[in-house]
Amino acid sequence: MTLADFIVTNAPALLVAIPLFAAFTSPAVGKISTAARNLWVMGAMLLTAAVAFILAFRVFSTGTVIYVFGAAATTLAVPLDSGGIPIRIIFTVDAMSAFMEIICAIVGTSVLLYSLSSESKNTSLEGYYALFLLMITGVFGMVSTGDFFNFFVFLEILSLASAGLIAYRIDGGLAVEAALKYFVLSTLGAILVLFAIGIYYGQYNALNIAMIAQRMQFTMLDKIALVLLIAALAMKCGAVPMHFWTPDAYSMAPSSVTAFLVVASQASLYGLFRILFTFYNVTLNCVTVGWIIIILGILSMVVGVTMAIPQKDVKRLIAYCAISQTGYMLLGVGVGLAVLGNAALSNAFGFVAMEGGIFHIFNDAVFKGLLFLTAGAIFYRIGTCDLNKMGGLGHNMKYTMIFFIIGALATAGIPPFNGFASKLMIYESVYLFNPILAIIAMVVSILTLAVFVKVFHSIFMGPQLPEYADVKEAPLPMLIGMGILAAIVILFGLFPQLVVNGLVAPAAHALTNQGGYISSVLGGA
Amino acid sequence: MLWNLPFITVVVLTFIGIVTVLLKKNLIKILLGINILESAVNLFLVSLGYREGGVAPIFTLAPSELMVLPTPQALTLTSIVIGVATSALVLSFAMVLHKKYGTVDIDKIRRLKE
Numbered sequence: 331m332t333l334a335d336f337i338v339t340n341a342p343a344l345l346v347a348i349p350l351f352a353a354f355t356s357p358a359v360g361k362i363s364t365a366a367r368n369l370w371v372m373g374a375m376l377l378t379a380a381v382a383f384i385l386a387f388r389v390f391s392t393g394t395v396i397y398v399f400g401a402a403a404t405t406l407a408v409p410l411d412s413g414g415i416p417i418r419i420i421f422t423v424d425a426m427s428a429f430m431e432i433i434c435a436i437v438g439t440s441v442l443l444y445s446l447s448s449e450s451k452n453t454s455l456e457g458y459y460a461l462f463l464l465m466i467t468g469v470f471g472m473v474s475t476g477d478f479f480n481f482f483v484f485l486e487i488l489s490l491a492s493a494g495l496i497a498y499r500i501d502g503g504l505a506v507e508a509a510l511k512y513f514v515l516s517t518l519g520a521i522l523v524l525f526a527i528g529i530y531y532g533q534y535n536a537l538n539i540a541m542i543a544q545r546m547q548f549t550m551l552d553k554i555a556l557v558l559l560i561a562a563l564a565m566k567c568g569a570v571p572m573h574f575w576t577p578d579a580y581s582m583a584p585s586s587v588t589a590f591l592v593v594a595s596q597a598s599l600y601g602l603f604r605i606l607f608t609f610y611n612v613t614l615n616c617v618t619v620g621w622i623i624i625i626l627g628i629l630s631m632v633v634g635v636t637m638a639i640p641q642k643d644v645k646r647l648i649a650y651c652a653i654s655q656t657g658y659m660l661l662g663v664g665v666g667l668a669v670l671g672n673a674a675l676s677n678a679f680g681f682v683a684m685e686g687g688i689f690h691i692f693n694d695a696v697f698k699g700l701l702f703l704t705a706g707a708i709f710y711r712i713g714t715c716d717l718n719k720m721g722g723l724g725h726n727m728k729y730t731m732i733f734f735i736i737g738a739l740a741t742a743g744i745p746p747f748n749g750f751a752s753k754l755m756i757y758e759s760v761y762l763f764n765p766i767l768a769i770i771a772m773v774v775s776i777l778t779l780a781v782f783v784k785v786f787h788s789i790f791m792g793p794q795l796p797e798y799a800d801v802k803e804a805p806l807p808m809l810i811g812m813g814i815l816a817a818i819v820i821l822f823g824l825f826p827q828l829v830v831n832g833l834v835a836p837a838a839h840a841l842t843n844q845g846g847y848i849s850s851v852l853g854g855a
Numbered sequence: 856m857l858w859n860l861p862f863i864t865v866v867v868l869t870f871i872g873i874v875t876v877l878l879k880k881n882l883i884k885i886l887l888g889i890n891i892l893e894s895a896v897n898l899f900l901v902s903l904g905y906r907e908g909g910v911a912p913i914f915t916l917a918p919s920e921l922m923v924l925p926t927p928q929a930l931t932l933t934s935i936v937i938g939v940a941t942s943a944l945v946l947s948f949a950m951v952l953h954k955k956y957g958t959v960d961i962d963k964i965r966r967l968k969e
Binding site: 514 | 900924927
C-alpha cells in the first residue's frame, strides 16, 4: 500500500490525529528554535488542510465516507459477532461534515499563518500553538464523528482549548474573566449534553448517531433530551438569549483566536443541526421546533445588531455583529425545518432557505474571520481597540483598509460579495414562508451596514492623526492570511451558483436525508 | 422504589449542583457546584449500566455466559478525566483572578464593561 492510498483510506482518522500529535509535540519542537516550531505547526496545519480537502473531494464525488476505528476493515461498521450493533467508534463524514471541514481547513490555515507574526511578540507561545492545534482537533472531531459520546469528548476538547486561548493574554485579569465566563457556561452546556447522551443510551442502548436515529421513538424522554441539547448547543453557538459570553470572549481573546472561535461556534451550530435533522427529522413536531429555532434566530439578529450600535471597542462591535449573523443561519435552517414535513412547501422554498442558511455558515466564517483579523492587525500596529482613539489609519494601512471594506460590505450583504449571495437566498425563501421575517432580516442587514459605515469612518477616514503618523502596514504573513479570506469572499460572491450547486446543495441534502445517513452506517435499511 | 434510588439521587444531586452554581458568589463554590453536577451525570451513566445479576466483563474470572456491556463504565471514566481537566482549568483561572483582583467573589470580578 502506497503512502497516497494510506492517506486516502485513513483520511478521517488523520484529520484528528495530525493536529493532535502536532499539538503535543510542538512545545518540544519549540525548544529547538522558534523557526522550527513555526515550520512544524504550519506544516501540520497544511497537511491537515490537505487531508481535509482530499476527504471532502472523496465525499462530494462518491458519497458518505465512514471510518471505523480498530475494526478489521475501516468500512466494517457493524462487527459480525455483535448482533447488529455498531459497537466501535465511528467517524461518519457526509457532505455536511465535509462542508464544515472545508471551512475549518481554510479558516484554520489562514488564521495560523496570520498568528505566526501577530503573536510573535508574545511570550509562552508554545502553549498558544498547542492549544490552537487542539482547537482545530476539536472542530474536526466534532464535525466528523458518527458517535455521540465522541461528539461530547471533542466538544470538551474544544471548550478547554478555547478557554485557555481566551485567557491567554491575561490582560490584567480581564481576559481571564472573559474566559471564566465562557468556560463555566460551556462546562454546564457539556454536562447537559452528557445527560442527553445518558438518556439516549438508556433508551436505545446505542451511542452511534445512526443507530439512535434509526431507533428514535420521540418519547417524553427524547423530548427532554432535545430540550437539553438545544439549550446547550444554542448557548455554545452564541444565540440570544444565551449570548452573554460571546462579546466578552470574542473581544478579550487574541484576534487570531477570535477568528477561529467563530468557526468553533459554528461547529456547535453544526451539532445542533445534526441533532435536529439526523436524530429526529420528521418524527419531530417540525413546526413547533422550527419556530423555536426561527425565534432564536430573529432574536439573535435583532438584539445582536442593536447591541452593536453603541459599542466603543471594535472587536466587541464585530462580536455583536457575529451574533446577529448567527441569527441568519438559524433563521434559514429553522424555516427549512418548519416545513420539513410538507413536501410541497419544502420544494417551494424550505430547501432554498436551508441552503441559504448553510451557505451563510461558510460565508460568515470567512468574512467574520476577515473582520476579526483586520481588527487584530490594527491592534497589532496601534495597540488599542477603542474606536474613539482611532482615526485616519487609511493613510498608513491601505491593504488592511481594503480588507476591512470587503469584510464589512460582505457582512452587510452588499453585492458582489458572498454575504449578498447567501442573504438573498434567505430573503427570497423566507419571504414566501412569512414576509414579516424576511423584512426583519433585511432591516437588520441595513442596520449592519450603518454600523460598519460608522466604524469604517472612525477607524480609517479623516486626517492623519499625529500619534499614528509613523504607523506601518501590517506584516506580510498577516496580510497573506487576510488576503486568502478576502479572495474567498470575492470569489464566492462572484460565482455563488457554482458553490451552491457544488458544495451547499449536497450538504443540505445530506442533512435532511436521515435515511441515507442511517443506511450509510448500518447498511441496507 | 428501591432500585430507583440511584436515579432519585441523580435528581437531588443535579438540583444541589444547579442551585450552587446559580446562587453562590464564591468562585471555588461555583466550581464545587459544577463538580457535583458532574458527579450526578457520572452516577446517572453508571446506574444506567447496572444490570441485576449481570456478569462483570472481566474475561479471566467470568463464567462463559453473557456479560454486561462495559460501555457506560467507559463513558464514566472518560467523563471523570474530562472533569479533572475542567476543575484544573477553573482553579487556575481562580488563581490568576485572585492574584490580579484580590478576590474570588464573582460580584467583584466585573471589570469587563457591559
